[in-house]
Amino acid sequence: MIKLKHLVKIIFFSLLSISCQQEFEIIDNLSEENYSLLNQDSVQTNFPGLIKDKIGIVGYIFTNCPDICPLTTNNMRLIREKVENAQINNVEFISISFDPEVDNPSVLKKFSELHNVNFNNWDFLTGKKSTIEKLLKKVGVIAFVGDSTTFDDGSKTYYYVHTDRIQLIDQEGRIRKNYLGSKINIDEIVKDVQLLND
Numbered sequence: 001m002i003k004l005k006h007l008v009k010i011i012f013f014s015l016l017s018i019s020c021q022q023e024f025e026i027i028d029n030l031s032e033e034n035y036s037l038l039n040q041d042s043v044q045t046n047f048p049g050l051i052k053d054k055i056g057i058v059g060y061i062f063t064n065c066p067d068i069c070p071l072t073t074n075n076m077r078l079i080r081e082k083v084e085n086a087q088i089n090n091v092e093f094i095s096i097s098f099d100p101e102v103d104n105p106s107v108l109k110k111f112s113e114l115h116n117v118n119f120n121n122w123d124f125l126t127g128k129k130s131t132i133e134k135l136l137k138k139v140g141v142i143a144f145v146g147d148s149t150t151f152d153d154g155s156k157t158y159y160y161v162h163t164d165r166i167q168l169i170d171q172e173g174r175i176r177k178n179y180l181g182s183k184i185n186i187d188e189i190v191k192d193v194q195l196l197n198d
Contacts, residue, residue, distance in 0.1 A: 024176040031173030037127035040109040056169035062099035063111040072181030093122035098143040
C-alpha cells in the first residue's frame with residue numbers, strides 16, 4: 001500500500017511538471033540568430049547572445065512614443081522589482097528600439113534615466129536600420145511610421161504604429177510567450193518567469 005501511494009505521488013508530480021512546461025509553447029527560436037547592436041553606453045553587443053543561459057524579458061519601444069512605450073518601460077521596471085523581491089536570479093531585461101534613426105545610444109540612455117532604470121541587468125539596444133528590421137521580422141513585431149508633426153521651427157517628429165509587446169525568452173533563446181506591453185499583468189509574467197526558472 002505504501003509503495004502504491006509513493007507511485008501515485010511520483011506520477012502526480014511528474015504530470016504536474018509536464019503540464020507546467022506545456023503552458024509555454026515555443027513561438028520561435030532565436031538561438032541561431034546574431035544581431036549586432038549597441039547599448040545605451042555605445043557598447044557593441046549581440047542579441048540574443050546577451051541573454052544566453054538567462055531568462056530574457058524583452059520590450060520593443062521608440063523614445064518619441066506618446067503612450068504605449070512609456071507604459072511598457074514602466075511595466076518592465078515593475079516586473080524587474082517584483083522579480084528581485086521574489087529573489088529570482090538569472091533574468092535579463094532588454095528594451096529594443098525600432099527607431100534607430102532617432103534612438104541612438106545617448107537618446108536611449110536619457111530615456112531610460114527618465115524612467116529610473118537600473119542598468120545592472122537591463123540594456124536598451126539600437127542598431128542599423130537593416131539589422132533592426134530583420135530582428136523585428138524574426139520576433140514578429142510590426143512597426144511602421146504613422147502620423148508626423150511639424151513644429152514652428154521646422155523640425156519634424158513622427159510616430160510609429162507598432163505591436164504592443166513584451167516577450168518572454170527562455171534560457172535556450174526560445175520565445176515562449178507574448179504579452180501586451182502596456183497592459184501586462186505583472187503577477188502573471190513573474191509567475192511565468194518562476195516556472196521557467198524551476
